[in-house]
Amino acid sequence: xxxxxxxxxxxxxxxxxxxxxxxxxxxxxxxxxxxxxxxxxxxxxxxxxxxxxxxxxxxxxxxxxxxxxxxxxxxxxxxxxxxxxxxxxxxxxxxxxxxxxxxxxxxxxxxxxxxxxxxxxxxxxxxxxxxxxxxxxxxxxxxxxxxxxxxxxxxxxxxxxxxxxxxxxxxxxxxxxxxxxxxxxxxxxxxxxxxxxxxxxxxxxxxxxxxxxxxxxxxxxxxxxxxxxxxxxxxxxxxxxxxxxxxxxxxxxxxxxxxxxxxxxxxxxxxxxxxxxxxxxxxxxxxxxxxxxxxxxxxxxxxxxxxxxxxxxxxxxxxxxxxxxxxxxxxxxxxxxxxxxxxxxxxxxxxxxxxx
Numbered sequence: 001x002x003x004x005x006x007x008x009x010x011x012x013x014x015x016x017x018x019x020x021x022x023x024x025x026x027x028x029x030x031x032x033x034x035x036x037x038x039x040x041x042x043x044x045x046x047x048x049x050x051x052x053x054x055x056x057x058x059x060x061x062x063x064x065x066x067x068x069x070x071x072x073x074x075x076x077x078x079x080x081x082x083x084x085x086x087x088x089x090x091x092x093x094x095x096x097x098x099x100x101x102x103x104x105x106x107x108x109x110x111x112x113x114x115x116x117x118x119x120x121x122x123x124x125x126x127x128x129x130x131x132x133x134x135x136x137x138x139x140x141x142x143x144x145x146x147x148x149x150x151x152x153x154x155x156x157x158x159x160x161x162x163x164x165x166x167x168x169x170x171x172x173x174x175x176x177x178x179x180x181x182x183x184x185x186x187x188x189x190x191x192x193x194x195x196x197x198x199x200x201x202x203x204x205x206x207x208x209x210x211x212x213x214x215x216x217x218x219x220x221x222x223x224x225x226x227x228x229x230x231x232x233x234x235x236x237x238x239x240x241x242x243x244x245x246x247x248x249x250x251x252x253x254x255x256x257x258x259x260x261x262x263x264x265x266x267x268x269x270x271x272x273x274x275x276x277x278x279x280x281x282x283x284x285x286x287x288x289x290x291x292x293x294x295x296x297x298x299x300x301x302x303x304x305x306x307x308x309x310x311x312x313x314x315x316x317x318x319x320x321x322x323x324x325x326x327x328x329x330x331x332x333x334x335x336x337x338x339x340x341x342x343x344x345x346x347x348x349x350x351x352x353x354x355x356x
Contacts, residue, residue: 003346004068006117007338008055009075010109013038015051019064020339028335029058044106045098051109052116066120073342074110075334076130078103079355081152084133084160084198086341088352089115089125102132126352128341129156131205135197140292153205154189155304156198161337162303162329163193169327170298177298180289180324182282182316184306185332186255187243188212190285192292200292202285206243210281213255213306216246217281248274257309279315286320297324304332 002021009016013035018028031054041047059065066072076087077097087093089111095101097108111127118125133156141150159181166181167174175196182190188211189204202209202218211217219242228238241250249255251274252263263271290297300320306312307330317326345352 003070003343005339005342005346006059006064006069006072006123007074007335007342008072008110008113008117009334009338010051010106010113012044012106015055015109015113016335017055017058018335018339019062020336020343023340023343025336025339027062029062031055031058043104045100045104045108048109048112048116052113055113055117066117066123069118069123070346071124071126071342072114072118073126073128073338074112074114075107075157075338076127076132077108077110078105079130079132081132081134082130082355083135083353084129084156085353086126086128086345086350087355089118089127090355093127093355107131124352126342126345128338129160131156133160133198135199136201137194137199140200151203151207152198152201153203153207154191154198154201155183155185155187155204155332157334157337158183158303158332159189159191159193159198159201161333161340162301165329166299166301166327172298178293178296179299179301180286180293180297181301181303182286183304183332184212184282184302184312185304186212186214188215188217188282188304188306190282190289192289194293200289206239210285211247211278213248213257214244214246216242216250248278257306257312261309261311275312276315279312280319283316283319286316287323290320290323295323300324300326301329302326303329305330307331 005020007018014030014032016030019026079102093111097111115125131153134152136152143150163179163181164174166179167177179193181193187204188209189201191198191201208218252260252271260271260275302313307328313328344350
């Protein structure tokens, strides 16, 4: 019997939707919303009914009704730290994302939209591997200040999917592999995967790690403190400089790697230096992850949007291939990752977890 899963990935100005049958994508569509329309809502959470209506209308155009679906799976939002897995949407989860208890982001709508669409039919509602997946080992949580600990916030959905793909290619169960996964997009996260758990990873949102197209990454602590007290910037400005206006944007005024490569081809030596520095920092962080895994590494995975660039990958691979074979999986197929998580539960390959 064919099983059908609808996957939803709400973003700040769009919702990506895809239908899967028995693991294979049937179609996908990105609904883009006019900024003026979204501006009518005081917060992204108030867009729930609007987005639901848009998705329902789109399903109608495609001849799909909620009753056709075995499950609806949404992008997991900001929750308290949880283990990796597929989670059944429950009232506690819904309550916390509605009130933005752990932070407000468009991905919070994922669970809300999933449960409402599933509720119109006979399907079940799930989320899979939200950014707050936390499997850090105890040693990875400490810093040199009691007041500040390390947090696990990273591209868990894509990291877990590509790690499983690499394990299949290597020929070992993911739960028996030692892998390093570098997700390279607007933010960069590099995770040490030890036997199915990400035991160390940089905070890709506003913490440590390489600088990226939009993130400042790790900064010299003293310099940051002095900048904070320089009276040049308000706290909100500084936070925006770290997340959103850092990295390539700060140095070169663009977050588009292709634009940077065009400048390099035109002879821009400054662009070349910044570009190579970003690749250098990625390679250095991969080396640090190898130390976490005690030098036993089955494979190094380069994924995310930046992995489409052969030039960028070509700067990283020579520095790290002495550690382990390098596997390149460009892009981040988040809708498939969501659907795969739901199918594993529907097929009895794993049990849905409970958010508590």
